[in-house]
Amino acid sequence: MKKADVVILGGMSGISAGISCHRHYPDKKVILIRKEGTVLIPCGIPYIFGTVGGPENNVIPDGLLENNGIELVTDEAVNLDRDKKIVYLKDSEEIEYDKLVFATGSEPMIPPIPGIDKKNVFSVKKEFDYLKKVLQKMNEVKDVVIIGGGFIGVEFADECRKTRDINLTVVEMQSHCLQLAMDDEYCDEAKSVLEETGVKVITRDRVVSLNGGDAVESVKLASGKELKADLVILGIGCVPNSKLAEKAGLELGFRKGIKVDRFMRSYTDPNIFACGDCCTKESFFDGKPSGVMLASVATSEARIAGANLFSPVHHNCGVISVFATIINGRAFGVAGLTEREARNNGMEIVVGRAEAPDTHPGGMPQSVQLKVKLIFAKDTGTILGGAVSGGKSTGEMVNVLSACILHRMKANDIVMFQMGTHPALTPSPIAYPIVNAACAAVLPLKDCE
Amino acid sequence: MKKADVVILGGMSGISAGISCHRHYPDKKVILIRKEGTVLIPCGIPYIFGTVGGPENNVIPDGLLENNGIELVTDEAVNLDRDKKIVYLKDSEEIEYDKLVFATGSEPMIPPIPGIDKKNVFSVKKEFDYLKKVLQKMNEVKDVVIIGGGFIGVEFADECRKTRDINLTVVEMQSHCLQLAMDDEYCDEAKSVLEETGVKVITRDRVVSLNGGDAVESVKLASGKELKADLVILGIGCVPNSKLAEKAGLELGFRKGIKVDRFMRSYTDPNIFACGDCCTKESFFDGKPSGVMLASVATSEARIAGANLFSPVHHNCGVISVFATIINGRAFGVAGLTEREARNNGMEIVVGRAEAPDTHPGGMPQSVQLKVKLIFAKDTGTILGGAVSGGKSTGEMVNVLSACILHRMKANDIVMFQMGTHPALTPSPIAYPIVNAACAAVLPLKDCE
Numbered sequence: 001m002k003k004a005d006v007v008i009l010g011g012m013s014g015i016s017a018g019i020s021c022h023r024h025y026p027d028k029k030v031i032l033i034r035k036e037g038t039v040l041i042p043c044g045i046p047y048i049f050g051t052v053g054g055p056e057n058n059v060i061p062d063g064l065l066e067n068n069g070i071e072l073v074t075d076e077a078v079n080l081d082r083d084k085k086i087v088y089l090k091d092s093e094e095i096e097y098d099k100l101v102f103a104t105g106s107e108p109m110i111p112p113i114p115g116i117d118k119k120n121v122f123s124v125k126k127e128f129d130y131l132k133k134v135l136q137k138m139n140e141v142k143d144v145v146i147i148g149g150g151f152i153g154v155e156f157a158d159e160c161r162k163t164r165d166i167n168l169t170v171v172e173m174q175s176h177c178l179q180l181a182m183d184d185e186y187c188d189e190a191k192s193v194l195e196e197t198g199v200k201v202i203t204r205d206r207v208v209s210l211n212g213g214d215a216v217e218s219v220k221l222a223s224g225k226e227l228k229a230d231l232v233i234l235g236i237g238c239v240p241n242s243k244l245a246e247k248a249g250l251e252l253g254f255r256k257g258i259k260v261d262r263f264m265r266s267y268t269d270p271n272i273f274a275c276g277d278c279c280t281k282e283s284f285f286d287g288k289p290s291g292v293m294l295a296s297v298a299t300s301e302a303r304i305a306g307a308n309l310f311s312p313v314h315h316n317c318g319v320i321s322v323f324a325t326i327i328n329g330r331a332f333g334v335a336g337l338t339e340r341e342a343r344n345n346g347m348e349i350v351v352g353r354a355e356a357p358d359t360h361p362g363g364m365p366q367s368v369q370l371k372v373k374l375i376f377a378k379d380t381g382t383i384l385g386g387a388v389s390g391g392k393s394t395g396e397m398v399n400v401l402s403a404c405i406l407h408r409m410k411a412n413d414i415v416m417f418q419m420g421t422h423p424a425l426t427p428s429p430i431a432y433p434i435v436n437a438a439c440a441a442v443l444p445l446k447d448c449e
Numbered sequence: 450m451k452k453a454d455v456v457i458l459g460g461m462s463g464i465s466a467g468i469s470c471h472r473h474y475p476d477k478k479v480i481l482i483r484k485e486g487t488v489l490i491p492c493g494i495p496y497i498f499g500t501v502g503g504p505e506n507n508v509i510p511d512g513l514l515e516n517n518g519i520e521l522v523t524d525e526a527v528n529l530d531r532d533k534k535i536v537y538l539k540d541s542e543e544i545e546y547d548k549l550v551f552a553t554g555s556e557p558m559i560p561p562i563p564g565i566d567k568k569n570v571f572s573v574k575k576e577f578d579y580l581k582k583v584l585q586k587m588n589e590v591k592d593v594v595i596i597g598g599g600f601i602g603v604e605f606a607d608e609c610r611k612t613r614d615i616n617l618t619v620v621e622m623q624s625h626c627l628q629l630a631m632d633d634e635y636c637d638e639a640k641s642v643l644e645e646t647g648v649k650v651i652t653r654d655r656v657v658s659l660n661g662g663d664a665v666e667s668v669k670l671a672s673g674k675e676l677k678a679d680l681v682i683l684g685i686g687c688v689p690n691s692k693l694a695e696k697a698g699l700e701l702g703f704r705k706g707i708k709v710d711r712f713m714r715s716y717t718d719p720n721i722f723a724c725g726d727c728c729t730k731e732s733f734f735d736g737k738p739s740g741v742m743l744a745s746v747a748t749s750e751a752r753i754a755g756a757n758l759f760s761p762v763h764h765n766c767g768v769i770s771v772f773a774t775i776i777n778g779r780a781f782g783v784a785g786l787t788e789r790e791a792r793n794n795g796m797e798i799v800v801g802r803a804e805a806p807d808t809h810p811g812g813m814p815q816s817v818q819l820k821v822k823l824i825f826a827k828d829t830g831t832i833l834g835g836a837v838s839g840g841k842s843t844g845e846m847v848n849v850l851s852a853c854i855l856h857r858m859k860a861n862d863i864v865m866f867q868m869g870t871h872p873a874l875t876p877s878p879i880a881y882p883i884v885n886a887a888c889a890a891v892l893p894l895k896d897c898e
Contacts (some may be wrong), residue, residue: 016879023892044810044872051873057812060879296870299878303864303888314861322869331874361493363506395874396845402867403852412763415752418851420771421745423493424500425780425844429748430465430509439752443472 002095004031006309007087008070009077009244010103011039011126013276013298015064017101020306022068028310031095032065033087035076040126042105043295046152048131049138050159055131080248082269099271099309102245102258103302106238106277106293111147115210116234123234124152137231139164145219145229146170147207149177151325153235154190157199158327169200169227171207171219181323183338183373186387193328238293240278253280254289263312264305273309275301284318284405285337285384286345292321322402324388324395333398336385336405339375348378352411352441358391360421360428370394372433374401374414374441381410381445386434393426400434411445414438451544453480455758456536457519458526458693459552460488460575462725462747464513466550469755471517477759480544481514482536484525489575491554492744495601497580498587499608504580529697531718548720548758551694551707552751555687555726555742560596564659565683572683573601586680588613594668594678595619596656598626600774602684603639606648607776618649618676620656620668630772632787632822635836642777687742689727702729703738712761713754722758724750733767733854734786734833735794741770771851773837773844782847785834785854788824797827801860801890807840809870809877819843821882823850823863823890830859830894835883842875849883860894863887 005028006021008014018030044058052058065072073095079088080100088094108123110116120141122134138144138160146153149172157170170177176187177194191201206222210232219227240257242250250268253259257280259267264279266272276298281290297319307314324333342349352374357367368391375385386401388394404414415438421429454477455470457463467479493507501507514521522544528537529549537543557572559565569590571583587593587609595602598621606619619626625636626643640650655671659681668676689706691699699717702708706729708716713728715721725747730739746768756763773782791798801823806816817840824834835850837843853863864887870878 012879020888023888026892041810041872041877043870043878047813047872051814052810052812058810060877064879294869295878296868296881299881300865300867303884307864314865316865320867322867324869324871324874326871326873331871333869333871333874335869361490361501361507363501364496365500392841392874393845395869395871396842396849399849399868399875400845400852402869403849403856403858406862406867407852407856407858409852409856413855415756416749416763416765418749418769418771418855419745419848420743420773420782420784420844420851421492422773422775422780422782422844423490423496424775425773425782425841426848428490428509429492429744430461430513432745432748435752439469439472443475 002093004029004095005098006030006101007095007097008032008101008103010034010276010278011036011105012042012060012295013105013302014101014103015039015060016299016302017103017275017306018070019064019068020303021309022070024307025310030069031071031073033073033075033077033089033095035074036127037074038128040128042126045124045126045131046155046159049135049156050162054135055128077244080244082248085271099273101305102272102274102278103276104241104244104278107241108234109237109239110234111236113207113209115212115216118210118212119215120230121210121216121232121234141166141230143167143228144231144233145227146233146235148172148235148237149201149203150180150235150237151178154178154194154327155325156233156235158194158197161197161199169202171205171221172201172203173206175204177201177203182332182334182387183340186332186389189330189389190327190332193330197328238277242278245274245278255291262316263308263314264301264316265308265312273305275305282318284320287318290319290321292319294321294323296322317406320402320405322398324398331390331392331394333388333394334385335398335401336383337375338385338387342375342384347384349384350376350378350441350444352376352437352439354433354436354440356427356431356433356436358393358427359425360423360431364423370427370433372437374434374437376411376441376445378445381412382408383411383414397434411438411441415442451542453478453544454547455479455550456544456546457481457550457552459483459725459727460485460554461491461509461744462554462751463550463552464488464509465748465751466552466724466755467519468513468517469752470758471519473756474759479518480520480522482522482524482526482538482544484523485576486523487577489577489580491575494573494575494580495604495608498584498605499611503584504577526693529693531697534720548722550754551721551723551727552725553690553693553727556690557683558686558688559683560685562656562659564661564665567659567661568664569679570659570665570681570683590615590679592616592677593680593682594676595682595684597621597684597686598650598652599629599684599686600627603627603643603776604774605682605684607643607646610646610648618651620654620670621650621652622655624653626650626652631781631783631836632789635781635838638779638838639776639781642779646777687726691727694723694727704740711765712757712763713750713765714757714761722754724754731767733769736767739768741768743770743772745771766855769851769854771847773847780839780841780843782837782843783834784847784850786824787834787836791824791833796833798833799825799827799890799893801825801886801888803882803885803889805876805880805882805885807842807876808874809872809880813872819876819882821886823883823886825860825890825894827894830861831857832860832863846883860887860890864891
């Protein structure tokens with residue numbers, strides 16, 4: 001029987017966990033088991049349909065495994081004996097482990113809508129061959145409906161339109177696209193830049209059936225509207241892939257994620273860890289279960305899990321939730337809580353806003369107006385979250401906010417923040433909008449004291 | 450006699466101090482006195498000579514003053530009576546103050562080189578009409594020598610070449626351009642991208658005389674080399690503009706800056722504050738005097754000074770020094786200490802390095818390779834500094850590092866950093882180089898324990 005000190009099950013976060021394990025415990029033998037021949041970059045999947053041109057250009061290089069002494073076994077783990085500490089595989093020899101890591105990710109949620117199993121109705125599986133097929137089909141059709149106006153839905157819409165003359169409609173139940181991720185004013189801005197590309201956005205409506213013969217031909221909405229559709233993409237979210245864990249008797253938690261403690265160790269078995277979309281998460285802010293599924297969270301958890309395998313000392317402080325996207329050239333990002341989330345959570349808050357061109361003077365070529373909004377706790381002045389829209393620097397600006405949130409900076413700390421500035425790279429030092437949004441919150445916060 | 454609660458002397462950081470004062474003490478009357486009709490954005494000055502086209506496109510709008518209820522008096526402050534709390538002006542009526550703020554900035558250093566007063570030898574004064582004249586001359590000449598290979602020198606060289614067919618040589622005494630700002634490997638990279646534009650770079654050599662008739666015709670170096678020159682730019686640094694403060698009996702410190710405490714209050718007079726290039730600074734790391742002159746530091750100090758005027762409670766934690774520049778399209782940035790500075794300071798350190806494309810997958814259009822280097826204290830694992838070279842996101846990436854340094858994050862904290870990532874905006878979550886450079890330092894740090 002094959003043996004390894006550490007066996008990892010899964011995709012992208014599995015690679016991160018393996019690298020982290022190798023860094024902390026270079027003498028341990030690590031095997032990574034996955035059924036996919038190649039692992040796709042999850043957040044790159046919408047870009048397969050436009051900018052990068054195909055799944056073959058969106059692959060995580062296996063060199064990462066070789067360079068870190070990780071053995072790859074391409075097979076499916078089908079069973080687990082926790083007492084004997086053995087993983088059974090579909091096609092090859094079983095493997096004995098000392099520590100096991102679940103990094104099995106998530107699967108698209110398939111809503112129980114009549115007609116959902118018709119031909120040319122696709123979900124967003126992280127599978128090379130499946131996506132290749134979707135891409136091929138996308139190049140043959142005329143009328144596409146995307147169900148769900150979250151990140152995946154909106155990014156798919158933007159990318160698919162970019163390179164094709166097709167009719168594309170996004171259908172979202174909530175009153176705004178991206179509503180779970182951003183505050184209304186940013187959702188409105190995102191919707192309007194998306195509509196400029198020709199994409200139709202229908203909100204406050206719900207798909208009740210997919211109609212047609214063998215293949216889908218139209219999408220019926222609760223309002224009575226009927227949309228022509230020869231291809232449908234489901235982008236309504238994902239659920240943890242925890243089937244094998246459940247079968248092995250591991251306790252599941254929120255939304256059936258594998259229940260883990262702050263060391264990323266399963267509640268049930270101290271020799272089994274989990275990281276990424278397949279396991280439970282807690283909010284950094286209130287410690288309550290979080291349903292966030294982000295590659296950045298998954299890799300952070302994977303680094304923690306890998307480091308803790310033989311000595312659990314690294315703490316997971318909980319999910320801040322930091323992300324960015326770009327729609328029709330306009331970038332949007334959020335770190336931490338939105339205003340809506342904070343208020344729904346009963347928090348009394350103060351909001352600070354600022355705008356500035358992302359280069360200075362504003363007349364520099366390709367200057368883009370940045371909009372920043374920061375959320376502070378009324379009582380303590382601690383930053384709870386922030387949103388940015390603007391140009392390409394938006395992606396790293398939310399990372400500045402992430403560092404501020406992680407270290408519970410107060411409005412007054414951010415007022416005195418020592419940012420570097422440069423005419424071609426950032427807003428002017430006098431107008432730097434993260435600082436100025438904090439400045440705008442200082443007096444209202446003072447009035448609350 | 451005119452009266453104000455607060456009188457501010459000076460340019461850009463004066464505006465920031467005024468805005469901060471207005472935010473904290475909205476009922477106080479504020480007057481800003483400066484001799485310049487318009488205030489230039491200091492870091493934008495090199496870009497006047499290329500990208501932005503002229504000083505008129507690099508001006509801080511006076512609307513900022515009006516919007517914040519600040520009265521502008523355009524005149525020169527020539528004397529100060531600290532007992533009577535009166536500022537005397539050159540042309541207009543004197544003004545009585547309750548609190549006074551020096552924000553008088555800095556002036557170019559003029560080295561005592563024979564021939565330095567010849568025609569067509571220019572320093573980089575922050576004056577509209579002067580720079581207009583330099584620009585006009587720059588458009589008429591053929592052979593330009595820039596003395597000093599710091600930021601100003603290098604940015605001038607890049608910008609002046611961009612739009613003109615001229616011979617341009619940078620002369621630097623040190624063994625590298627930008628040596629005071631960056632480690633050798635980044636200096637080498639900067640030099641090579643600058644040379645690709647056709648600029649000649651001479652290091653380890655010194656100007657001994659400027660020769661010619663009335664106007665400069667050549668530059669003689671210590672090595673014996675003689676460079677043809679019909680225009681010379683001096684970019685060897687600046688000195689605090691503290692003449693009036695000295696005349697008024699305020700104590701001066703390091704390099705003749707106005708000596709201030711941690712509240713930005715002058716040592717000598719509790720009713721007088723100072724901020725920006727004109728006053729002394731301490732290093733965030735060891736508390737020793739710092740000679741750093743950056744617009745970002747100046748505005749941070751200005752916000753502190755303005756907030757402290759009538760109740761000094763906001764602390765200046767000292768200068769981290771965060772900056773970025775871009776040379777021939779390649780951006781460079783540093784936050785905190787360089788490896789050289791840390792070692793020269795006797796610190797035992799561990800260095801972590803990582804590289805990654807700044808978008809992911811690497812095949813995204815306009816993808817640029819990012820190089821990150823982080824410096825950690827060996828004993829504690831605390832981050833002391835970091836350097837980045839790459840594309841436009843470099844400017845905000847050093848701000849991520851600034852937030853990490855300001856909060857004394859340790860390598861292990863950065864390993865678990867929750868960064869947001871997106872294909873078009875950032876490196877991949879698995880390769881995010883700030884995190885991976887911290888990862889690379891973890892084991893060496895462990896070995897030191």
